[in-house]
Amino acid sequence: MRAASHHNGKDLAKEIALLKTQLEELTESMSGTGQSIAARGEEAIEETLKSARALIAKYGDTAKAVAQDTINLKNKATDTLIEQTETRPLTTVAAIIGIGFLAGYLCRRS
Numbered sequence: 001m002r003a004a005s006h007h008n009g010k011d012l013a014k015e016i017a018l019l020k021t022q023l024e025e026l027t028e029s030m031s032g033t034g035q036s037i038a039a040r041g042e043e044a045i046e047e048t049l050k051s052a053r054a055l056i057a058k059y060g061d062t063a064k065a066v067a068q069d070t071i072n073l074k075n076k077a078t079d080t081l082i083e084q085t086e087t088r089p090l091t092t093v094a095a096i097i098g099i100g101f102l103a104g105y106l107c108r109r110s
Helices: 002-087 089-109
Strands: none
Touching: 002 089
16 A cells, blocks of 8 residues: 555656646746837837827817917907997896896706
C-alpha cells in the first residue's frame, strides 16, 4: 500500500510541475496580449484625438462666425425692442398684458 501511495505521490508531483509550467506559459502569453491590447488602445486614442483636432481646425472658424452672427442678431433684436418700447410705450404694455392673459389661460387649461 505504501508503494502505491509513493507512486501516486510521484505522479502528483509531476502533474503539479506540469501545471506550474503551463501556468507560467499562460502568464507570459497573457502579459504579451495585455501589452498589445494596451498598445492598440493607445493607438485608437491617438487617432481619435488627431481626428478631433482636425475637425476643430476645419470647423472652428465657422463656429466662431456663427457665434458672432448670433451675437449681432441678439444685439439687433434688443435694440429694436428698446426702440419700439420707447416709440410706442402703450402698445408695448398692451402687448405684454395680452401675452400674460394668453399664457395664464393656456397654463390654467393644462
